[in-house]
């Protein structure tokens with residue numbers, strides 16, 4: 001009886017709901033739970049650029065030795081080009097340490113472990129609310145987690161002044177976790193002007209920003225969504241950025257992601273890379289070859305890169321058109337209510353303001369699945385289900 005004392009796992013609020021959806025026998029069910037992009041047919045797209053990269057990889061496939069701890073050099077370099085621009089001073093001067101990681105989750109956790117070891121007194125501050133797993137990952141690494149004000153339930157917008165005030169009062173060397181774009185779960189982002197106002201505060205207080213860039217391209221564009229990364233790099237601050245290709249390349253199960261740490265100079269970046277490698281070695285040793293091949297080929301082959309950019313634009317625009325349709329149908333059904341937040345929020349998610357009880361009704365009575373916080377994955381809407389979803393929402397509101 002070695003394990004009798006174990007507490008049962010309550011399940012993950014997002015992944016568990018997605019599992020429940022798969023088991024739901026209703027034909028007209030609607031999955032707005034997990035952060036996955038579905039096409040208008042309700043399928044997870046397999047991007048042509050990814051298929052072509054994989055075909056080339058298969059044709060050239062060689063021995064499958066281990067990758068280095070830090071991942072494939074070509075993938076790491078391609079990530080730096082994507083995030084900062086290949087000719088960015090931070091890249092050319094060698095002051096960015098980049099590792100290919102097991103999804104961006106792998107990167108986030110490796111960064112958290114590094115912080116626990118090398119900045120042992122530092123806590124992390126996350127937005128209220130944030131992706132549930134941020135708290136879990138940092139607490140799992142032994143880092144104390146706190147929140148700063150973020151979402152304004154009254155306006156469906158940002159509490160920017162309160163956010164800045166809280167951040168300005170943090171102890172030096174605190175870690176501030178920020179969503180670079182397409183905030184999960186609210187869809188509420190900082191404008192470029194707000195980033196420009198926040199960055200001097202972070203510098204004055206000697207804080208350590210930690211960017212999570214999981215939805216690059218789903219906000220305003222691939223380059224536009226890197227605004228925060230580049231603005232921080234230009235400011236001279238040291239910071240972390242974990243980025244994901246799960247959503248932008250529609251390769252969720254390939255676990256394609258990276259962690260980059262921007263440092264003061266190349267010498268510091270070498271030290272950081274070394275300790276991040278030590279952290280990876282004691283966690284999962286090294287990342288996978290297949291993800292490395294997809295990342296480097298799609299980003300560096302000009303034809304594949306062009307096709308990818310077009311695919312990302314099409315996914316972004318489809319979500320925007322779903323936002324407009326949902327807004328139109330709901331506004332027609334409930335003219336007294338302001339649904340403008342569906343139009344102003346960006347990326348895969350919107351915070352609907354639905355209570356947990358209303359979300360439960362949507363699931364039980366209408367087969368429409370949202371996370372119980374009221375987060376809707378707008379990327380699960382389609383021309384076939386948007387009317388029905390809006391009608392169901394109007395019924396429970």
Ligand code: KET
Nearest residue numbers: 014034035103104105131184214244246257
């Ligand atoms: N960061 C954020 C903000 C995020 O929403 C996700 C995934 C990740 C990181 C992880 O991505 P990856 O690179 O695949 O490890 N979010 C969706 C899925 C999940 O919960 O795992 C979601 O919120 O539904």
